[in-house]
Amino acid sequence: NAGVMQNPRHLVRRRGQEARLRCSPMKGHSHVYWYRQLPEEGLKFMVYLQKENIIDESGMPKERFSAEFPKEGPSILRIQQVVRGDSAAYFCASSPRPGQATRYSGNTIYFGEGSWLTVV
């Protein structure tokens, strides 16, 4: 499957636990983005990463949230000490380098199916 892969698809956590969401970009893509979508709301940008670099984290809450995209392996969005308000769909997306369409995609952004976090 050459698409953006996210796991887990569904995650239930108790308040105070940690949530880890993983994302493998589309083949040939080197840029990863994380978005959050609260129920009945629009997409909110959180963070944009390249391998081993955070390019833009202006949408990321300052506390409890962190993201990484290591040299090897998937991108991880980590939420520590989850609260009820963290319940949302977390979408990962990827894109190729600017101006570079790939064998699998055009020069735009493609989304995974999302990880649905429920905090109880």
Add this chain to the structure above:
Amino acid sequence: RKEVEQDPGPFNVPEGATVAFNCTYSNSASQSFFWYRQDCRKEPKLLMSVYSSGNEDGRFTAQLNRASQYISLLIRDSKLSDSATYLCVVRPPGNQFYFGTGTSLTVIP
């Protein structure tokens, strides 16, 4: 000022109607433009790119007005299956993508 502004709607139209959505953007240096569709509890999916000269894909027509900094999407002969949220996306220089808040469309039988 937001990078991208979009009327959230909702738009409720009968089957067969023509409906148009507009979206404005703030960065005049923006280079690429897209429309995405998002169904309930699904991920956004690329509907079509928007080219400077305007482009059409079946019942869907996208247009770009650089002078006024807006893009539009026209849907002709609406189908029930067109019911979704439509997101406009703008890409300034660099590799960041800015999404509008989405316009909700419901096509009524």
